[in-house]
Ligand SMILES: Nc1ncnc2c1ncn2[C@@H]1O[C@H](COP(=O)(O)OP(=O)(O)O)[C@@H](O)[C@H]1O
C-alpha cells in the first residue's frame with residue numbers, strides 16, 4: 334500500500350518536473366533575458382490543483398467517499414436501466430426536438446457556434462466514410478470543402494445560380510475531385526497514402542491561391558449570395574434571401590440530417606459492408622468478390638460529396654471565401670473529430686465535432702492556453718479511450734437489428 | 737463443363753522457381769486433393785488460380801476462359817471461391833456480415849439505391865440476408881450469426897471461412913488446409929461437410945496434410961514437391977508410388 338502510494342507521488346513529481354521543463358521555455362525565455370516569475374506562478378497553480386485532485390483520488394481509492402458513492406451507484410444503475418428501456422426512436426425524437434427548438438432559447442452567438450458544429454458534423458461524417466469505414470487515411474480532406482465552397486462562390490457571383498441548384502453541382506465537382514485525388518493512391522497503403530493525400534490537399538489550396546484570374550487568389554471572392562426561397566406573400570410568390578442566422582441554422586441542420594441518414598443507410602448496405610471488408614483485409618475482400626479499386630474510389634468520391642455540400646453552405650453563410658479557410662490544420666481538425674469521437678461511429682463523430690468546436694468556445698476564458706488544453710485533452714483521450722468517445726458498436730446488434 | 741484446367745504453369749519469385757510445369761484438371765463433380773511437403777508450392781497454385789500471382793508461363797482456364805488477365809474479384813464472379821491457410825476473416829465484423837460481404841459480387845444495388853432505400857434495395861438486402869443465413873446454417877453456424885469473427889473459437893473460424901466461400905455461390909471451391917489445427921472430432925465433421933458440399937454440385941480442390949482426410953474423400957490426388965508435380969492418380973495408386981513415399985520420408989528425415 335505505502336509503496337504504491339509513494340510510487341504515485343513519485344509519478345506526480347516527475348510529471349510536474351516535466352511540465353515545468355515544457356512550460357518555462359514558452360514563458361520564460363525573452364529577448365531581454367530569462368525570467369522565472371510568470372512561468373512559476375502558473376506552474377505552482379497547476380501543481381497545487383493536481384496535488385489536490387491526486388489526494389482526492391487516493392481518498393476515493395481508500396473508500397473515504399463511500400457514503401456518497403454507494404447511493405450514487407444505486408441511482409446510476411436505476412437511471413441506466415430506465416435509459417436502456419427507452420426505445421431508440423424516443424431518444425432520437427428528443428434530440429431532434431432540441432435541435433429544432435434550439436434557436437428559440439439561445440442567442441446569436443450560440444447560433445453561430447451551432448452552425449459551425451453542424452458544418453463540422455457533415456465534414457466529420459464525410460471523412461468518416463473514407464477513414465472510419467474504408468480505412469483509408471486522408472490528410473487532405475478539407476480540399477473537397479474548398480472545391481465545394483469555390484464552386485458555389487464562382488457560380489453564384491458570375492452566373493447568379495441559386496444555392497439549391499449549386500448544392501448538387503458542387504457535390505458533383507467534389508466527387509470528381511475525389512476521384513482525381515483517389516485514383517493515383519489506389520494502389521498505395523499506409524504511410525504513402527497519408528503523404529500523397531496531404532500533398533493533394535495542399536495542391537488544391539495552392540492552386541486556388543495562385544489562379545488569380547479565376548479565384549482572385551488570396552483576396553478571395555466577395556458578394557456570394559445567401560440561399561433564397563420563394564415565399565407566398567398573399568398576392569404572389571416573392572423571392573427572399575435567407576440571411577439571418579436562424580434561417581441558416583435550419584438549412585445546415587437539414588443538410589446535417591440528410592448526411593446522417595445517407596451515411597447511416599450506406600453503412601448498412603452492401604456498399605458499406607464492402608467498405609468495411611476493404612478496411613479489414615483488402616486482399617481477402619478482393620478474393621471474396623469485392624472490386625477493391627472501385628470501392629476505394631467510391632469511398633473517396635462519397636466522402637468528397639459531403640465535403641462539397643458542407644463547402645457550398647460555408648460559402649453561402651460567410652458570403653466570402655478565401656484560400657485561408659482550407660489549410661492543413663482544418664484537415665487535421667476534422668480527422669481529430671473522427672478519431673476522438675470513434676472511427677466508424679456516427680454518434681461518435683457527432684460527439685467529436687461538438688467536443689472539438691463547442692468546448693473551445695466554452696474555454697474562451699483561457700484564450701492563450703486554449704490550444705495547450707486542447708492538446709492535453711487529445712493526448713489524454715487517446716491514452717484512456719483509444720477507441721473514441723463513442724466507439725462503433727460491433728457486437729452483433731448491428732447486423733441483427735431490423736427496422 | 738465447369739472444368740478448371742491448369743496447363744504447364746510455372747511461377748518464379750526472383751531466383752526461386754516456386755512452380756515448374758504444373759498441369760492438372762478439376763472436372764465436374766471432382767474432389768481433388770493437392771498434397772506435398774511444406775513449401776512445395778500448394779498455396780502458390782491457389783494464388784495463381786485466384787489471380788493473386790501471375791504465372792511466368794502456362795495457362796489457367798476455367799470453362800475455357802483464360803484467367804490470366806482477370807483480377808481476383810472477376811475470377812470469383814466466374815465461380816471459383818477459396819479459403820485461406822492462415823484464416824483471413826474480416827475480424828471486426830460479425831459472422832453474418834462476413835458472409836454477407838461474399839454476396840457482393842452476386843448483387844447490384846448501388847449508392848443511390850442504398851441512400852434512398854429503394855424497394856429493389858430492400859428486396860435485395862433481404863435476399864442477401866436469406867442466402868447468408870442459409871450458408872451459415874449449412875456450416876452449422878446459425879447460432880453464431882451475431883458473433884464477432886475475432887471472438888469465435890478457432891474451429892468455428894475455419895467453418896466460417898468455408899461458409900463465406902459458399903456464400904459467393906461458387907461452382908468450384910478451393911480449400912487450403914481446412915483441417916489444420918482441428919481436433920480429430922472436428923476433422924471427422926469436416927470430412928462429412930466436404931462430402932455435403934460436393935453433393936451440392938460444387939467441384940472441390942483441397943490442400944490437406946491429414947492423410948486420413950485426403951485418402952478418405954478425394955477421388956483424385958496431385959502430389960507436388962519443390963514446385964514439381966511428381967505424381968497424380970487415385971488415392972490407392974498414390975499411396976504405393978515410390979516417389980511419393982520418398983518425398984515424404986525424405987522430408988521427415990531432414
Ligand atoms: N510472395 C512470395 N514471394 C516469394 N516467395 C514466395 C512467395 N509465396 C510463396 N513463396 C515461396 O514459394 C514456395 C512455395 O510456397 P507455398 O506455396 O506457400 O508452399 P506450401 O503451401 O506448399 O507450403 C516457398 O518456398 C515460399 O517461400
Ligand SMILES: [Mg+2]
Pocket residue numbers: 778779780821
Ligand atoms: Mg500452404
